[in-house]
Amino acid sequence: MSEKNCPAIEVKDLVAKYGERIILNHISFTVPQGEILTILGSSGCGKSTLLKHLTGLYTPLSGEILLHGKSIVHAAEEEKRLLMSSFGVAYQGGALFRSFTVEENVALPLEEYTLLSREEIRKKVKEKLKMVNLDGFQHLMPADLSGGMLKRCAFARAMALDPKLLFFDEPSAGLDPVSSASLDELILQIREKTGATIVIVTHELDSIFRISDRSIMLDAGTKKIIADGKPEDLRKNCANEEVRRFLNRGKL
């Protein structure tokens, strides 16, 4: 299978443990290229744990995770780092380096992985920041940014190397509805411009319906995927009552 045709993410029979507790029990799913996938679930069902496994931060107990056909589970240290640099991750709190300015944060991957000159890097950073409507804020420190700006800056940093795969951890958590909506818009724009596959962990219903092509839902009890499909369909037709309740804000 060539890299072009293989799915962006392939999870096979993943078992994850956190301490002594099993969090994910034999789950499998595939994400084709260019799709926006949302991972749903009530708090504590292992969404973040799944994301950390997908991004290679945690090593699963058993099972396989392939990103563009390459295993992140069995990769050697150096290989794994290379694989990790090929996708972008935007964390819940932004996780911007607080001792760096906005510009330096976005420029960091460029400085480390490309041979671009300082001027070229500056241009590229400007371009990325423009994409997330942060042009002009280059010299602010992360502490001076608002919540929405932090997230957008984190997006810009995740996209710095033009990755084909992006992970967003709760992008709209803790934001006001307007910022949240504009962030959703931004995610759609990003997909449109870059054609990247995007995996989002969230429980914001508005966002889910607005942006996702497909959703999978994890269950805290069974530690398995209990729903997989278009969020609209799931809301209306899912066999599992739990899923319908979640997508209807607890009402049936």
Next chain:
Amino acid sequence: METNKFKLGLFVTCAVLLFVAAVTCMGLFDFLNAKAYLRTTVTESVQGLNTGSQVKLRGVPIGKITDIIIHMESKNICLEMEVDLQRFASRSQSIFSNSAISKEEFYQLLHKEIKSGLRCRIEPDGITGMKYLEIDFFNNVKPVSRKESPGKINSCTTANNSKYFFIPSTPSMLASLRLTMTDILAKIAMIDFDGIARRSNLLLENVNKIVQPQKVDKLITQLDKCVESIRKTSDTLTDVLDKKEINDTLADIKKAVNSIAVLSTDIRKNINDSNIPGTVAGLRDLTDEIEDSSKNVNNTIGKLNDAIDALTELAQYLNDHPSALIYGKTRDEK
């Protein structure tokens, strides 16, 4: 995260400069200076002397001890030292006005001075028991002669270190005190007290045999002579040692001598009274007393021996632990 590069640069420069200045002051670059190498052998213990101890020329530090070697054949200790010629030259104003003196010049100078009595010896440095090596003219102390001539290869030379210049040593003050005491003791021991007593005894026996008035005068003169000789001996002892305890024991001898003198007057009186039998009896007493005094003298010498041994031990202890002087004093105050 901008760095104040000026501050950092200032800090680094200052610290590095301080370091260089400090180690230079402490003498890191002294090894670049010209050195002269000296050696000496000492017969006494070098307790308190370490490698690195100072070598002083009449109290002025000019170098340090570099090695201490035990020479097993002669049981002597061989001390090797190096003299910083630059430091030496900078402190010897009159002879070398310029800042350098070559090794050969220095050796020549030493050679000359050694001929006129320059010696080195171990001296206590303060009260802590530390020592240093002093190079000086010690005219007041009789140098214990060592056969080696200055500058020549000596007993502790090995093949590879002939660069050392030999400088003879003299025992330290306390060591020489010890030697002097031993000498005195030997001299005292040489005085033939037994012989003196025997001779007096013999004399008196003769007198006893041939007590004749015409010979009594001769006898008296001889007795006087004998008394004189004993007194002289006692005086010599007093001169040589005016230690109190020794004086006390010498008083015994004096008493004995006095009693002889008293007896001699008795004899004189008796002869004058022509009381010959009485005189004979008196002479017999005298003989006994002389025998007693001879024993006394022997006793005294034994005591003297003990006293000098104790004194020697004390001297050695003080030599090694000068601070004992202070502890002793403080204990007294309590």
Next chain:
Amino acid sequence: MAGEDQKKSFPEDFFISVGGMFYTLKEEIFSCIVFAGRVSSAVLDAFRHPGKIRKRELLYFMNLCGADGVPITFLICFLTGFILGYQCAVQMQKYGADAFLAGLVGCAMVRELSPLMVSIIATGRTGSAFAAEIGSMKVSEEVDALRTMGFMPERFLVVPKLFAMALMMPLLAIIGDIAGILGGAVIGITVLHQPLSAYYSQTVSWVRPGYFLESIIKTAVFGIIICFIGCWRGFRTGSDALAVGRSTTSSVVLSILFVIIADTILAHFFNNIFF
């Protein structure tokens, strides 16, 4: 878990807690070794590609643990020399050993106290700061972010600090050495009425240049220990709000402990060299 389960009888409870202690100890030692391995590989990497060392961080930390610490180091070492000189002067004067004050203060400061004081200051100033910095980065997922960007967090977060500490601490120690000697000199001049030149020549005759080398090597080792422990505790920070505080505390305690242990070993080592 029912309440009855937690009420365990004495021996069981005791053995469980002892077992737990050893388990934690094993975990900590294991994590320390793993961290040491990661740091050494990052350091090796830095030596192999010196261009990849983050210059900006390096300079920043050099300033932080070097230049910024000069005033406090100078003050503390000066006062240490002063106190040492004062206490000894009082005793030594009784025995007429005044002349040895310079040697005592000089040797003690240069060989032992200045490296130790500098290290203790650095533990408080920089070691704890490192632990807190990395700890809070861990809490805010910045460490994860570095990792998912494909970087070795040790290269970013530990190597510049380690180099800065190993390079700057010795310089601080030299300033401390000089400050301590000056502190002693003040006592020599004021209490014992020695002339400055006499104090100077005494110091110079007692303190050997090798002692400065000892001072430097010691502080460099201590600096590495402090930095290593600070960073290690930082990386071991949990994810709750109190965790950063805990890791800071443990970094300070462990740093001082290990500095003292290292000092014991080094003191023995250097005494074998010098005597």
